[in-house]
Amino acid sequence: MLKSIRMEDLKKLTDEQVVDYVRTKDQESYLEIVLRYQDKLMRYANSLTRDEQKSADIVQNSFIKAFVNLNSFNTKMKFSSWIYRIVHNEAMNEFVKHKNEIPMLEDMDFASSEDVAADFDKKETQERVRKCLSEIPLLYSEPLSLFFLEEKSYEEISDILRLPIGTVGTRINRAKILMKKICQTIQN
Amino acid sequence: MPNNTKLNIPENIMSWIKKGQVKMKPKWYFVLGSLAMIGGFLGLTIVSIFLVSLITFSLRTHGPMGAIRYEQLLSSFPWWAPIIAIVGLGFGIWMLKKYDFSYKKNFLLIIIGFISAVLLAGLLINYLGIDNVWMKRGPMREFYRQYDGEGMKRGAGWRMMQDDDYNNKDLPLIRRQ
Numbered sequence: 001m002l003k004s005i006r007m008e009d010l011k012k013l014t015d016e017q018v019v020d021y022v023r024t025k026d027q028e029s030y031l032e033i034v035l036r037y038q039d040k041l042m043r044y045a046n047s048l049t050r051d052e053q054k055s056a057d058i059v060q061n062s063f064i065k066a067f068v069n070l071n072s073f074n075t076k077m078k079f080s081s082w083i084y085r086i087v088h089n090e091a092m093n094e095f096v097k098h099k100n101e102i103p104m105l106e107d108m109d110f111a112s113s114e115d116v117a118a119d120f121d122k123k124e125t126q127e128r129v130r131k132c133l134s135e136i137p138l139l140y141s142e143p144l145s146l147f148f149l150e151e152k153s154y155e156e157i158s159d160i161l162r163l164p165i166g167t168v169g170t171r172i173n174r175a176k177i178l179m180k181k182i183c184q185t186i187q188n
Numbered sequence: 189m190p191n192n193t194k195l196n197i198p199e200n201i202m203s204w205i206k207k208g209q210v211k212m213k214p215k216w217y218f219v220l221g222s223l224a225m226i227g228g229f230l231g232l233t234i235v236s237i238f239l240v241s242l243i244t245f246s247l248r249t250h251g252p253m254g255a256i257r258y259e260q261l262l263s264s265f266p267w268w269a270p271i272i273a274i275v276g277l278g279f280g281i282w283m284l285k286k287y288d289f290s291y292k293k294n295f296l297l298i299i300i301g302f303i304s305a306v307l308l309a310g311l312l313i314n315y316l317g318i319d320n321v322w323m324k325r326g327p328m329r330e331f332y333r334q335y336d337g338e339g340m341k342r343g344a345g346w347r348m349m350q351d352d353d354y355n356n357k358d359l360p361l362i363r364r365q
Contacts, residue, residue, distance in 0.1 A: 023212070027205055027212065028202065028205065028206065030201070030202070030205060031198055031201075031202050034197065034198045034201055034202070035198060038197055038198065056197065059197060060197050060200060060201065063197065063201050064201060064204070064210055067201070067205065067210055067212060068210060068211065068212060068213055069212075069213060069218075070212050071212060071213055071214060071215040071217070071218055072213075072218040158291070158292070162291040163291055164291055164292065164294075165292075
């Protein structure tokens with residue numbers, strides 16, 4: 001009974017407060033963090049690996065790493081950026097291990113145009129993003145999925161991918177252009 | 189299968205935590221790690237500055253590079269110093285990249301600033317003559333003496349100049365003139 005009441009109280013706390021509680025009082029309250037992030041991280045990992053089972057492994061390993069290193073997390077920072085970063089790293093490690101099985105980062109570059117990008121309405125784009133994302137090189141699809149599907153801000157994406165905010169903006173704009181080209185080709 | 193794996197994640201993790209198979213690293217572990225990192229970075233920076241000053245000291249004490257002095261310089265120049273300095277700077281840059289601010293700022297500028305600061309500090313030591321003081325007294329005295337003008341005595345050019353037979357020889361080219 002006491003446990004369930006406490007779990008209810010935990011739900012009202014912010015991520016950072018829960019982390020602080022886990023570190024100082026009760027490690028089993030980590031369950032709250034796992035429940036809060038399981039679906040989000042699965043979706044994110046899936047957008048990277050496009051493999052449900054591998055994504056589950058990545059997310060599970062990320063939760064374990066996050067728990068082991070929880071004392072290194074600065075509660076003044078955003079927990080969500082921190083845990084997304086761990087998933088990103090785990091996915092990249094997985095790519096290195098299975099180079100031939102999983103789509104690798106491809107560095108495609110082309111001219112950017114802000115005007116084309118402006119055509120995209122966020123809600124409309126979400127659905128198209130899901131359909132076309134798998135066709136775009138990971139270099140561009142990752143920031144795009146974080147922006148549209150995970151609804152992260154440029155600053156959060158910058159923290160997750162450890163890229164300057166300007167680079168995040170450039171990649172998202174290029175991803176939109178690339179996606180438009182690819183999606184049009186698919187539709188035709 | 190996907191639903192099963194999804195449902196198992198919280199269960200698996202919590203059972204490992206409860207059984208103590210997954211343990212949180214203590215705070216001091218990370219504090220110690222950060223201190224070691226900062227210490228390592230500062231140490232590498234100091235070593236790099238010192239080696240830059242040693243290189244400039246060695247070049248200065250050998251004077252301008254005339255044809256004869258070139259061989260002397262080659263024989264006594266501390267070639268390991270620039271190699272270690274470059275490796276040290278490389279590690280320093282790698283360590284800088286580990287910090288959160290590295291991607292928020294212009295990292296190229298940070299690197300240029302870091303290398304410039306190391307070179308400037310090394311040159312300043314030379315300019316202010318601090319290395320001369322180290323050569324005359326203190327624990328680094330013997331070390332510095334190896335790389336000042338004395339060090340060049342090991343070179344073939346110096347030996348030629350010291351060779352009595354060589355000095356007493358009539359140089360055919362000069363005699364003809």
